[in-house]
Amino acid sequence: MTNPIFWAGVLSLALIYGSIALVLNLESGWGGMWDLGTAGLLGAGGYSYVLLTLDNPDLGTRFLPGWPMWLAWIGASLFTGLVALAIAIPSLRLRREYFLITTLALAEIIRQLIVIQKDITRGHTGIANLDRPLDSLVDARTYNYIFLGITAFAAVIVYLITRRLGHSAYGRTLRGARDNEALALSLGKPVNQMRIKTFVLSGMLIGAIAPLYVFYLRAISPGVYASGITFHVWTALVLGGIGSAFGGLFGGLLLIVFTEGIGLVHIGAFPDAVKENFSIGLLLVLVLRFRPDGVFSERRTFRARTRTISESDTRTSDQLSTAGQK
Numbered sequence: 001m002t003n004p005i006f007w008a009g010v011l012s013l014a015l016i017y018g019s020i021a022l023v024l025n026l027e028s029g030w031g032g033m034w035d036l037g038t039a040g041l042l043g044a045g046g047y048s049y050v051l052l053t054l055d056n057p058d059l060g061t062r063f064l065p066g067w068p069m070w071l072a073w074i075g076a077s078l079f080t081g082l083v084a085l086a087i088a089i090p091s092l093r094l095r096r097e098y099f100l101i102t103t104l105a106l107a108e109i110i111r112q113l114i115v116i117q118k119d120i121t122r123g124h125t126g127i128a129n130l131d132r133p134l135d136s137l138v139d140a141r142t143y144n145y146i147f148l149g150i151t152a153f154a155a156v157i158v159y160l161i162t163r164r165l166g167h168s169a170y171g172r173t174l175r176g177a178r179d180n181e182a183l184a185l186s187l188g189k190p191v192n193q194m195r196i197k198t199f200v201l202s203g204m205l206i207g208a209i210a211p212l213y214v215f216y217l218r219a220i221s222p223g224v225y226a227s228g229i230t231f232h233v234w235t236a237l238v239l240g241g242i243g244s245a246f247g248g249l250f251g252g253l254l255l256i257v258f259t260e261g262i263g264l265v266h267i268g269a270f271p272d273a274v275k276e277n278f279s280i281g282l283l284l285v286l287v288l289r290f291r292p293d294g295v296f297s298e299r300r301t302f303r304a305r306t307r308t309i310s311e312s313d314t315r316t317s318d319q320l321s322t323a324g325q326k
Contacts, residue, residue, distance in 0.1 A: 008144040010260045011253070013216055015151040018252025019158045019209050021236040026162050027202040029243040029298070030171060031195055032178030036100050037087065038233050040107025041203050043225030044083045045210025047114055049076035050127055050220050059127065063120045069133060077207040083110070084203025088196045104227065114222045126221025130214060151212055155249060158205060163245040166301070174198060175243075235280060239287050241294025245301045251294070258283050 020038065027033045052075050055066030067075065091102045114121050134146050165171050177184035177191045184191050214220055232255065240251025262279035287295060 005141050005144045008148045009216075010256060012144065012148045012151045014253045014256035015148075015155040015249075016209065016212050016216060016252075017233060017236050017256055018240075018249035019151075019155045019212075020206060020233045021240065021248030021252050022155075022158050022162045023202050023205045023209070023248075024233055024237050025242065025244070025248045026165060026205075027198055029237065029248075030166055030175050030178065031198045032174075033092065033195060033199060034096075034100055035103045035199075035202075036227070036230055036234075037103030037107035038206065039225045039227055039229040040087075040103075040110035041080055041084060041206045042210050042213065042229060043107075043110055043114060043222070045076045045080040045207035046214045046220055046225070047121060048079040048207070049073060049211045050130060050214060051120065052076065053131070054127075059122065061120055061122060069131070073208070073211050076210055077204045080207025080210065081200050081204035084200045084206075085196070087203075088199040092192060092195050092199065104230075107227065107230070111222050111225055114225075121222075124222060126219060126224075128219040130218050130220065132215040132218065147215060150215075154209065154212060158209065159246070159249055161205070166245050170194070232280075235284065237294075239283065239294060241291075241296040241298065243298025243301065244294065244296035247294050247296040247301075250296060254295070255280070255283065 020042065024035065024038060028035055049072050051061075051063055052065055052067045052072035053069060054061060054064050057064060087103065087106050091099055091106070094102055115123050117123075132143070132147070133150065135143060138146060173184070173189055174194060177189060177194065181191055213224075217224065233252075236251035236255045237248045238251070239254055240247030240249065259276050259279045262275055265275075291297075293299075
């Protein structure tokens, strides 16, 4: 039987991916901005957090601000928001595949900048043995349970924020512009400004999630932020359901738990990478065959909300009618 500590680590990683997928759903599922630059923003957030906390001159870097952990966490979120703004202003003028290619290219540029700035980031060498919150309270193995609690709390916060935005008037306008931009513009809606705000907010949320990924790895290097992360996050969102308020989180859990479970199964002499790709492909085929919109659909998310509003309006009308009769 597999050690529960192992599965605590797996669930932590799944919640991190699920949280990022929720943010991706905000900008892509509801905002219509199909972004392939998630790995770049995650790298900007992770590196900014780590660099802001550095205080060890033995690392050979010339940037040692030594900020406390909580302040660096806030700084990483704000910095990633600024990076997202720098990406959004030129990129959001483009549409469809041009926007996809641009965000993918900019994500790779961010990664190459990390490699080039060796005197600050240590290039390909990276930085290892990073501190984690509450790390001194328990031993390294038991810490997985504490970290699971931290990631679960963060996932709930991200879910509540994105769900609130999705059900707000802002979210309805965002989805309306996604479905019919010409109509939204004719009604005087500031579509481009809304998309920039959404992209920047998404960047800030990814910047806030990025330290969790650093804590999970306990190290950071440019290779960690290759485009494969973007692929996995998009897969999680597709599995859970694009446009669903809960789909991204569920998709992250489903993807990571399923692939890790398949990895434990002995299948001849197949390497882990082959088994992982096979399990992801199998999972996609099964889910999309029986649930083309993903496990949770956008219609299901907002239909329940519409029904609640309609029932509330009906009760209000009945009360007014009864009061009039009296």
